[in-house]
Amino acid sequence: MEEKKSLKITLIFTICFFVFIVSFFSVWKVSLSEKRVSASADSEKIKITASFYPIYIMLLNLTDGIDDVEVSLLAPAETGCLHDYQLTTGDMKLIEKCDILVVNGSGMEDFFDKAFSLKKNSVVVASDGFKPFDGNPHVWVSVSGAIYEVQKITEGLCSLDSKNSESYKKNYLIYIEKLNALEQKMKTSLAPFxxxxxxxxxxxxxxxxxxxxxxxxxxxxxxxxxxxxxxxxxxxxxxxxxxxxxxxxxxxxxxxxxxxxxxxxxxxxxxxxxxxxxxCVNGQLEKNAYIEGMEKNLSVLMNAFSEEKK
Known part of the structure; x- marks a missing residue:
């Protein structure tokens, strides 16, 4: 009797163990499959890297809602202008892995010589064709300059990633409308000064x-x-x-x-x-950061000139 009871317990334990093993490997297989799908999806994304903050904000607007595009920022957001910035090993790896590198140009990224050679066929220069004043690279600080750069970046993205060109163009029109409105608002408000x-x-x-x-x-x-x-x-x-x-x-x-x-x-x-x-060389990593920064500048200027009259 005891022998039969022991055999029964052994049989129940064996069945439970078997069920556990089957369940475990089923869950593991599903999890592994999901990870592979996720990794595959990530590897298929177009990786776009911005040299520094203002270019990154432009890209956030131009790539908004495009699922197979991933945007990254090279120089940390708090860096500001790149006058004394030095590329790190991590920066070089990020540049090597990206599909498209977007830079300001006009001398802002003079230290990028090696990076340019790595990505010479996939670099978008935002200020390309812009006539700089005395070699000054701060094109985006003028709203019309920012509009120029957004247009150039859009042209570059459409050329290098034709699959998403219609989405880039759609986002361009949305952002340009906002920038045009900002420029007009600032010109009207500051005209008296x-x-x-x-x-x-x-x-x-x-x-x-x-x-x-x-x-x-x-x-x-x-x-x-x-x-x-x-x-x-x-x-x-x-x-x-x-x-x-x-x-x-x-x-x-x-x-x-x-x-x-x-x-x-x-x-x-x-x-x-x-x-x-x-x-506007650093700040929040949000789509409207540039516009909000310029509107704050408008408020500061209005206040400064109003105070002068008192």
């Missing part, structure tokens, strides 16, 4: 100033991190006093990405308030 003199933190705003009719009286730092000498600083202060002594108005601007300590020295010596103009 045409001819006003401004002092900017570094050489990021010549296209912006031209677009909205401002005159750049001085630049605090020709390159971020290159603090002006005592002689240069004295010259800036003297030029400001010369302007204000003639009864002309001038507005002083720092940038949110950099220390405003030098601007504060100028402020103390001249009595000017310090405001911030954003060249």
């Amino acid at each position: 045409a001819g006003k003199k401004i002092i900017t933190f570094h050489e990021a705003f010549p296209y912006f100033a031209k677009e909205f009719g401002f005159e750049i009286s001085a630049v605090i730092e020709q390159e971020p991190g290159t603090v002006p000498s005592a002689k240069e600083l004295a010259k800036i202060i003297e030029s400001i006093k010369s302007v204000t002594n003639r009864g002309e108005e001038v507005a002083l601007f720092a940038e949110p990405q950099y220390s405003s300590s030098v601007a504060k020295i100028i402020s103390n010596e001249t009595g000017l308030s310090v405001y911030e103009l954003d060249p």
Whole structure:
């Protein structure tokens, strides 16, 4: 009797173990299959890499809703302008793996020589054909410049990824409509202040100033991190006093990405308030970040020029 009971227990245990093994391998097989499908889907995606923040924001808009496209950012969002940026090993791997590399051009990515050679047939240069002022690469800081670059990027994407060309064109029209509205809003709002003199933190705003009719009286730092000498600083202060002594108005601007300590020295010596103009080189990784940044600049400018009249 005991022997039969033991045999029965052994049989039940064997059946349960068998059922467990079958179930385990069934689940494992399904999971493995799903992973393979996911990996296959990822490998089939068009990988687009932006050199830095403003280009990335443009790409977020142009690739919106396109499932088989993946956009990545090379220089970290907090980098700002690429004046002193150095490519890392990780950057080179990202460039090697991407299908399309999108850069600003006009000298902004001079350190990309090796990367350009790696991707020479799949590089989109946003400022290609744009006539730079004195070699200045900050094309996107002007809204019309951003519109130019969005158009060039769209042309490049359509050429290199023809399968998604219609989607790129559709997204282009949506984003361009927003940028055109932004440009018109800013031109209308800032028209009364045409001819006003401004002092900017570094050489990021010549296209912006031209677009909205401002005159750049001085630049605090020709390159971020290159603090002006005592002689240069004295010259800036003297030029400001010369302007204000003639009864002309001038507005002083720092940038949110950099220390405003030098601007504060100028402020103390001249009595000017310090405001911030954003060249939109970093910020939130969201589609509307550029437009929101420019609208904030509009608000700052309106406030600065209104304060001058008080």
